Amino acid sequence: MLRIFVTLCLVLGAIPTLANETLRIGVQTTGTFAWQLDVIRRHGLAAGAGLDLKISEYASPDAGKLALNGGSVDLAVVDWLWIARSRALGAKLLFYPYSSAVGSVMVKGDSPVRNIEDLKGKVLAVAGGPLDKSWLIVQAAALRQGIDLRRETTLEYGAPPLIFQKLQQGEAAASLNFWNFCARLEAEGYRRILDVREAQASLGLNEPVALVGYAFSEEFAARHKSTIERFIAVAHEANAIMLQSDEEWDALRPLMNAGDEWTFRAYRDRTREGMPRRPIAAEEADARALFRTLAKVGGPELVGPLQELDPGLYYQPSTPGE
Numbered sequence: 566m567l568r569i570f571v572t573l574c575l576v577l578g579a580i581p582t583l584a585n586e587t588l589r590i591g592v593q594t595t596g597t598f599a600w601q602l603d604v605i606r607r608h609g610l611a612a613g614a615g616l617d618l619k620i621s622e623y624a625s626p627d628a629g630k631l632a633l634n635g636g637s638v639d640l641a642v643v644d645w646l647w648i649a650r651s652r653a654l655g656a657k658l659l660f661y662p663y664s665s666a667v668g669s670v671m672v673k674g675d676s677p678v679r680n681i682e683d684l685k686g687k688v689l690a691v692a693g694g695p696l697d698k699s700w701l702i703v704q705a706a707a708l709r710q711g712i713d714l715r716r717e718t719t720l721e722y723g724a725p726p727l728i729f730q731k732l733q734q735g736e737a738a739a740s741l742n743f744w745n746f747c748a749r750l751e752a753e754g755y756r757r758i759l760d761v762r763e764a765q766a767s768l769g770l771n772e773p774v775a776l777v778g779y780a781f782s783e784e785f786a787a788r789h790k791s792t793i794e795r796f797i798a799v800a801h802e803a804n805a806i807m808l809q810s811d812e813e814w815d816a817l818r819p820l821m822n823a824g825d826e827w828t829f830r831a832y833r834d835r836t837r838e839g840m841p842r843r844p845i846a847a848e849e850a851d852a853r854a855l856f857r858t859l860a861k862v863g864g865p866e867l868v869g870p871l872q873e874l875d876p877g878l879y880y881q882p883s884t885p886g887e
């Protein structure tokens with residue numbers, strides 16, 4: 566990933582004058598993509614790359630997906646599995662890795678629930694909807710243990726803040742939420758019974774796949790290749806700043822809703838940990854293995870009609886060595 570960033574910067578730097586190009590972006594207000602976009606804005610990275618970013622904010626991941634499908638935005642950060650399933654059903658969408666940070670199934674500190682099996686007959690609240698990437702992986706891992714969470718629990722879906730509140734208010738015995746909400750819960754004494762990284766490992770992966778990424782249509786990428794590649798370069802530059810500078814996180818803190826120092830540091834460290842650093846080819850190889858496992862465990866209802874990951878899913882930047 567660093568090699569991609571450096572090469573793209575060299576390419577962009579060789580262009581004397583960059584024509585302004587507009588990129589319409591959909592962003593979930595409570596997601597970490599908003600933090601990256603703030604770094605881009607404050608450092609003038611988009612303007613320096615000749616990009617005019619038009620930001621539309623949404624309350625949930627599903628709203629961003631609808632905007633992407635409807636053509637009201639050009640790019641959004643969405644689930645890898647949602648893109649894979651959409652392509653299997655005929656949608657011409659592309660994916661580029663954004664983060665491998667994932668959430669967990671959480672319970673109250675004094676809950677009698679100790680593992681997934683203990684959830685039978687109880688309410689499980691799930692953030693992001695029935696096709697959320699973490700939820701599908703947790704389902705697959707549970708099925709490996711002979712537990713069908715869809716049939717053996719009462720499921721409630723909703724936006725991450727709502728799911729966060731449901732667990733706090735005792736309306737659910739457990740919740741599967743995004744990692745930043747899980748960090749807040751841990752600061753309040755809640756505990757994990759299954760991390761999505763652990764679920765991936767139980768499905769045979771050695772390294773976690775970036776389960777969240779930038780999504781855009783093949784048509785847009787073909788017609789606006791320069792726009793996409795400039796944005797990828799800018800995103801990598803923002804990541805480099807966030808990796809290297811602790812002071813940058815002090816500037817981001819007002820956006821992070823971190824109520825205490827422990828939560829703030831957990832947000833910072835987990836975000837850094839999830840930033841992709843390996844070549845697209847290596848990422849795709851693990852993703853292909855994960856998809857194949859999910860297809861075997863969950864069938865078409867989980868992954869769509871295909872048993873193998875569509876080879877055209879990952880966007881390949883036009884840089885040497887990839």
